[in-house]
Amino acid sequence: MIDISVIVPLFNEDESLPELAEWITRVMKDNNFTYEVIMVDDGSTDDSWSVIESIAKINTNFKGIKFQRNYGKSAALNEGFKAALGSVVITMDADLQDSPDEIPDLYKMIKTDGFDLVSGWKKKRFDNKLTKNLPSKLFNAAARRSSGIKLHDFNCGLKAYNKKVVKSIEVYGEMHRYIPVLAKWAGFRKIGEKVVEHRARKFGVTKFGLERFVNGFLDLGTISFISRFGKRPMHFFGLYGSLCFFIGFVISIVLIINKFIHPFQGLTNSPLFFIALTAMIIGMQLFLAGFIGELIARNGADRNKYLIEQRLGLD
Template identity: 35%
Template sequence: MKATIIVPVFNEAESLPELAHRLREVLSSQNYDYEVIFINDGSCDKSREVLNNLTKEDPKVKIISFTRNFGQTSALAAGIEHASGEVIVPIDSDLENHPEDIPKMIAKLNEGYDIVAGWRINRWQNQTFTRRIPSDVASRLISFISGIRLHDHGSTLKVYRVSVLKGIRLYGDMHRFIAAYLSWHGAKIFEMPIGYTPRKFGKSNYGVNRVFKVILDLIALKFLTRYFHRPMHFFGGAGLVSIFIGCIAAMASIYYKFSTVHQKDFISTPLPMIMALFIIVGVLFILMGLLAEILVRTYHESQKKRTYEIKEKINF
């Protein structure tokens, strides 16, 4: 067996030497082969120089450098495409995940699971309120909408069988939902506690806006998974609901117009118009967003176009 470790990197030069050393120490003692693929996602610090030095020290270290920053999803997609192992292990480059957890996760995978997801059980110790709440809300939303009950959807450290990843195409910020997406398609998933250490260098880019991105991305993914081949079930249902609401509003207008008790001109106030306007505009924007998602994916599939551009590859 061979394991492929995928490490997306964006401005993490200070943490890379320690991460590479710990990965080498842990994996070299196992009875299976491995490779470590670092994806330099358009870093503008010294990450590229540090990574180049790492390839000289260890032939198992490989580098893919993007022409610019394409995001974590594209970085994972590139790593998966270039992986030669039967097991895929994404891990953060900021030292928050512990490389020492990888062997026990792979051992659990070999018990018959397709995915082993890490649960950062002590993540919120000494964490600020503004960091904890958005991440907690985002994880709960993913569980609620997807129906996949995990404690920690946001953990990058997971172990996948390469067989369940074959054919999957990643877009947008889909990296948050890979486990849920694969579970929808029948993958057997197990969640286990893993270690967590707050980052030593730099700062996290996650904030309150992450919650809104999660909601929109998950709605799009859920739609594409359920209704891509039968969109009329979705749009028709939404249309019927809209018509039903309109009928209720019409009956209310008639009631207020002709009622002897509450007689008043229903359209004399701007509130009904404002309510209708915002509901219609909101529905239209969501539907246009879903249509745009279909068009983007159709374009990529038909053109076989990647969501990233590679500048150079080392040790491949």
């Protein structure tokens, strides 16, 4: 059994990889861990893959996955999770801003303290305060409020997981920011946090642009909706569709009664007529969206796929 699998997603980080590999190796040897390091090259255009091949020749604990093109960090993590064999899985970025010296404490929190997931908290950061720190605080506040998970830094790349967690979740799109939320909704409740060292970038530049801020909020909305209503879309669309239709219907009845009371007053002259018409149309569309979503969900291949922790007396 391998103690630790370290997953390193990377894109154009050929300068930092040799130093990172030496650092991880030193930490593992000092603590007598059995380990593997899975470096996932997310379609790099520099010499990252050649460097990974060179490292793997020197140390067979290092393994690699190379994407044919750039798919994003979530895809890289998902492939790393599928390949991981260690009882504890640790993720870290390849830019040397995450310290491998944190690995022993993270491992202890999973194996000894019993956490399902431990997220790093870069309490002191070296990023630009306006372009990264402030938006990050807004994202984390929104994620805490919507998920109920009390973490300061959801997007920290340095995290540790019990193996069961990474084998139970699917990371896609740009959902890597909200892996703790995915873990919670998969039934893993013991989620902890550890203050970790954040180091200034030594090589290259950040690979994430300003679009990540917009995508982050959109992904939070997506994951919240799918987790709650993915298997029962009619409960969302049907509820609000029925509510809109009912409001429009009531307004219509009031207008019709008013027409009988005041027969010479034009029915379509009132703004309420158009409000009622719009509400009824929107309500019908929402209800139909829920109905179609329900048909898709009931015919999906994973409609009866559930995460089972244990079985007793069953083969």
